[in-house]
Amino acid sequence: MAVLCKAVADGLLFSLSLALLGWGAEGQGNGRGMREVSGGSTVYLSQDRDIWRPLIHTTVNLSEVSSIKSSFQLRTFDPEGVIFYGDTKDGEDWFVLSLKDGIPLMQIKKEDMLVSVAGGPKLNDGKWHTLEVSNKGQFVILEVDGSSGLTVGLKSKLMEEDLSGKLRMALGGILINKNMMIVEFEPRMDGCVREGSWLNLSSPWETEAGELWPCHENIQPGSYFPGSGVAIFETSVFTLDEDGGVQIALAGDFSHMHGTIFSVKAPGRELTVALVANNNTKEVTLTLGEERISMKKTLQRLVLTIQPEWLRVVEEDPSGIESHAMPLRNPGVWSAWREGRLAIGSLLGEGDDNVGSHFLTGCLKEIQVQGKDLDLDLAITLKSVSSHSCPA
Structure with missing residues (x-):
């Protein structure tokens, strides 16, 4: 467990954040005026709401994280929009994955570092693409359809090994001020995600929506x-x-x-x-x-x-x-x-x-x-x- 925590401290904010896509199309109330949704279902990202407000969100204990690999499928014709967000320390450290001009864009704030990296193939061709994110040492690797798409290295003297506390995750929106990001983009994403596997976490997600909109089986x-x-x-x-x-x-x-x-x-x-x-x-x-x-x-x-x-x-x-x-x-x-x-x-x-x-x-x-x-x-x-x- 100590080895895992050190690996996370060396750059796993990105990989941790990938858990946020655990949601479902069915749900029930949680007593706080929100619906709980399960993981693994297909969800349409552009449901009506404030354009920066997350569609799905959850909070988990970092001690519950037992895996450093996550994967999901994405389908869209939209060249621009936010896919998901994650943070620790109540938003002091954060991660955003989006598309810009159809290309994956990662923006990460970790301790004294603010990083923005874009690369990989264009994903807005209307086909299902499998994205997998993993951590190897000080590098975060994004693979697209089994091939290397984007690599980010993170190293700082200020990084801490103690990652106790909470991890917040959100789908289709962010929990920080948009002005904190290096690269501006239009947040609304007309796209679908499905078949998510998120760090082996099974905690329920929450949504303020009365119901989640489905995705069309085939699109043009x-x-x-x-x-x-x-x-x-x-x-x-x-x-x-x-x-x-x-x-x-x-x-x-x-x-x-x-x-x-x-x-x-x-x-x-x-x-x-x-x-x-x-x-x-x-x-x-x-x-x-x-x-x-x-x-x-x-x-x-x-x-x-x-x-x-x-x-x-x-x-x-x-x-x-x-x-x-x-x-x-x-x-x-x-x-x-x-x-x-x-x-x-x-x-x-x-x-x-x-x-x-x-x-x-x-x-x-x-x-x-x-x-x-x-x-x-x-x-x-x-x-x-x-x-x-x-x-x-």
Whole structure:
């Protein structure tokens, strides 16, 4: 046991932290207003909550740790987000594992050291990858699918051999101030983890969620709206091209969509622009003020370009491409974009929240604004949306 404690003291904060993925999809109350969940189940990481707040967390005695190896499987199309966090000494020493540009990123605070290391293969290809973390002397080794992915060496004169006390662990969030990390990243992770084996610990985990969301058996790239989700952006964050106008491009199987695909509204004004798919009428309708344009439900891609005086529409379906332009009779459409909000997946309503109603059900395989892919994780409001994956 003394040998194990010394090994841990020489750099095992990382390996200890890997225990945090012991959770389950079923649970029961623990008398503290939280649900207890068991280990080894599959869990979706991007469940609605404060974006830095952990989905699952637990606290164990360091004396209970009897193994220095942990493994789990990860699947995601999301290039960025936090996977798990662990700390000792009430957060004085801590560890965070995340993805950045699809590549594993480890950030560790241990005594007088603050370390950030990124490397290994890109993991956001939508396939299940097995990650294993172990300790060898003063090195922490991350293996991906049986091959070496990332190695971190930790050595300090200030490291202590006495690791009595508590180990806190959290899934999908952190328990420290985000400003303490060296590398900034967007925390929300649209991904799943499963088949975790965590230091042989069997202690229950806790969650404040009423239930844990399941993972889809098969996924494809895109953004999935389940009929209750929305992503809202301030339109001022997008570059406004006075000559080229505002361009919005959307792709997907419109015949399987129902509800509001997107809407634009300025504060204190009536709804200005909305694109709605209707399963009952088998139509896709574009509304600009009092004007309405009906399109085929067989649409696969739509490009809208709004200029001060013209609206240009390009429709793509299995039969080909159709393009047409028309005068923009409502000048409020252009001004609304300068000072309004863009909602993907909902009609914008009144008030500051502006979430609205008539939510979209369906998968958008492509969302572009001004020629650039729109990352829904950067929305000022994001609710109940799988930002990077759709059920296949």
